[in-house]
Amino acid sequence: MRFGNSVTFRSLALTTAWFVIALLVIAIVISALYRNAAERGFRQLLQAEMFNVINSVSVDDNGELKGAPQLGNLNYQQPQTGWYWVVDPLYDPTKETLHSPSLGDTDLPRKSEDEVPYDGDFRRTYIVRDNNDNDVAVIETVVVMDEKDRAARIRVTGNRETVDDEVRWFSHRLYLALALFGAASVLLNGLVILWALSPLDKARRALSQISESGEGEMKGAFPHEVQPLADEINALLSNNRAIIERARMQVGNLAHSLKTPIAVLLNEAQRMSDKEGKLITSQVVMMQSQVQAYLNRARIAAQSESVLTRCDVQPTLERLVRVMRRLNPDTEFSFSCEAGLVLATEQQDLEEVVGNLLENAGRFARYSVEVKAHRLSETNGDGAGWAEITVVDDGPGLTPEEIRKAMKRGERLDESGAGSGLGLSIVDDIVQAYGGRFELTGLEGAGLHARVVLPAKG
Structure with missing residues (x-):
């Protein structure tokens, strides 16, 4: 099946x-919103901790x-955590700086005011890397x-x-939840x-089923949107x-008329002298065969596009082979x-085609005739398949020039027997x-290989 042409696919x-x-868009947007909220909460937390420090520090009489x-936050008590507070006495650089236990004996890097100036509330925020390789956000004021x-x-x-760990934790669970939701939604949507x-x-x-059986109609209850289509197809x-029935009847009536x-012309020709009678007889026989060929062509044209046209190959060919075995007992x-x-x-068209080929093969074969039928891997433009039927004999064969002559209507390579020379041309017309x-x-001398390719069902 070509998936590109499947409505379901x-x-x-x-x-x-x-x-x-x-x-994916929802996950990205929610992650971005959560990161913004986490960043905002982080800044508000540092600001609250800064106010706590401001309210807890003073200058004594000795400066x-x-x-x-x-x-x-207990991280301010533990070393190398990246959580620090520092109070620098700007009024006297000789006085001791006050800082959190987490900072220890290290210094906290600081960006110059030229790099990050103070805002209107005389505050500024920036990011630095401490001596323990922690990326820390700094909020500073005087x-x-x-x-x-x-x-x-x-x-x-x-x-x-x-903040990064919190965002990663949230994003991981968000992506997992959305993946489960998406898989369930896709499965439900598919169902x-x-x-x-x-x-x-x-x-x-x-x-x-109609195409395979050649009969019947679309039965059953269909939705309102499909029922008109089913009715139209029926x-x-x-x-x-x-x-098709009218075409068969008309073809039959024409053939009967x-x-x-x-038959009258044939009878009259047989009463005439040998020379004139043979000439008229051969022409009437040819006319009879040509009329039958065109009747066959008209009948095929009326039914070849129908889904009802079908023929089981094996029983048809088996019946033809049995007949040829009785007619040619010395040939295998x-x-x-x-x-x-x-x-x-x-x-009847398959019987006409293979029957003509078997009749010729049985007439010229020395010892054996081989008949094979199988499906081909190639397809036509509509995606339907093809089947190949071959008839091979071990007779004298034909030269390329004799093959071209044999395919012409009315040409006979063997004038010793009865026939109109129309067998192979009729085969070609039907095919x-x-x-x-x-x-x-x-x-020549190596047998003849006849190959017929016809449309297959299924």
């Missing part, structure tokens, strides 16, 4: 692609910084500590890895699509049967056919009417 592919794209801020206008610089930091399109599959099976099938005049006929092979032809191919190959 295209529906599933498009909806699945839409789900995947939509879920020393005093205070022990008790921040809620505060006047007392009425003597002694100012101190206060810095509070937080480890950005905390819904299959259920919604099941009437079309039912109609396809009904048509396939009407078309019924009309097609009626057209011509039968008597041609071997036969092989692919099981279940069905052609999109009428049975071409079904859109197939007829080929003769073989060298």
